[in-house]
Amino acid sequence: MKLEEQCCSLESARRLKELGVKQDSFFYWYKDGFGDYLLGNVNRAPMVKEDISAFTCSELGEMLPTSPSVPIKHVNQWMSVFKNHATYHDNEVEARAKMLIYLLEHNLISPQSGGEK
Numbered sequence: 376m377k378l379e380e381q382c383c384s385l386e387s388a389r390r391l392k393e394l395g396v397k398q399d400s401f402f403y404w405y406k407d408g409f410g411d412y413l414l415g416n417v418n419r420a421p422m423v424k425e426d427i428s429a430f431t432c433s434e435l436g437e438m439l440p441t442s443p444s445v446p447i448k449h450v451n452q453w454m455s456v457f458k459n460h461a462t463y464h465d466n467e468v469e470a471r472a473k474m475l476i477y478l479l480e481h482n483l484i485s486p487q488s489g490g491e492k
């Protein structure tokens with residue numbers, strides 16, 4: 376499995392950062408000296424201009440409240456469910472990222488708690 380399939384997309388990672396999610400993950404989207412975003416494990420070397428947490432499935436799972444169902448494969452897409460809302464994507468990590476984004480945007484959880492308000 377490619378690293379890009381194990382981590383949330385740059386778009387989702389940016390949105391999670393904007394929503395105040397603590398930037399603490401094993402992998403990061405980082406901007407190199409040429410302004411391009413790369414995915415990897417960075418040690419915050421001086422050449423890195425900017426980094427954004429690229430959360431894995433398990434990292435996102437720890438941030439989600441315990442009440443959503445475990446994402447399941449549903450008609451060739453992954454589905455994550457919380458109460459009466461579902462998010463879908465072709466990979467599990469993005470289904471989880473989109474659910475976390477939804478919960479944060481609708482103030483159903485706080486970025487620090489990872490649990491229901």
